[in-house]
Amino acid sequence: MAKIIVVTSGKGGVGKTTSAAAIATGLALRGQKTVVIDFDVGLRNLDLIMGCERRVVYDLVNVIQGEAGLNQALIRDKRVDNLHILPASQTRDKDALTNEGVEQIFKALSEDFDFIICDSPAGIERGAQLAMYFADEAIVVTNPEVSSVRDSDRMLGLLASKTRRAEQNEEPIKEHLMVTRYNPSRVDSGDMLNLDDIREILAIDLIGVIPESEAVLRASNQGVPVTHDSDSDAGLAYTDAVSRLLGEDLPLRLYGGQKKGLLSRMFGGTRR
Ligand SMILES: Nc1ncnc2c1ncn2[C@@H]1O[C@H](COP(=O)(O)OP(=O)(O)O)[C@@H](O)[C@H]1O
């Protein structure tokens, strides 16, 4: 049985797609059979970040509407063996996604994969609701800004009420906080919230802190998820997050800052 993890946020542009691609890649590099699904119908960013945009023939909506089989739509990653991508369509109607259709896809994928990573659109539109509905775990992506943190708090409310686990009174979705675009000097100058403030407001387990990094821009321009850039600050931070997702108890390390790419600061134990 695959574990279904949704990567979500209240606001757009916080780093969900970057994170979904990086985490899926990191899990596959650790030997986990992983598929990453783009639920952002209309935008279609994931295939660009994964560098497989020219190979897209069929997509999530084609599969749901019975126009293609799952195997026709799944794209095998060209760098990592056990990684697949299920792209979204660029042009289609967002209402084409149905609850039953998505459930069937998850059922079929569950038999073959260890992890199903869902890249969600922002907010509460249909694609976002469906991406989270069947999830076992959620990674809530947040920037260190008041508006982003507030919107994430709203997402936590939805995760606790509008999901299958909530409706069927099952064990709640496991929620993880991922802080992205973290810039230590802007935190020090008070322009951005610090980690303690964010954790106090959201009060969920911190799975990773990804620095604001040029490596992310480079990676997305090249269509190579930043996890492959194992010397980069952001690549290291995502690799740590993947280890935590796999249950390892790693101390929280902040990468980046003054000494680019180096472990600049380390603070006590695992405060999660
Ligand atoms: N850690 C980071 N450092 C620098 N830029 C980032 C970082 N994470 C994301 N970005 C940039 O922010 C923009 C939005 O990221 P994206 O992953 O598409 O967000 P979302 O999927 O939440 O809309 C992109 O241009 C991306 O390259």
Ligand SMILES: [Mg+2]
């Ligand atoms: Mg996105």
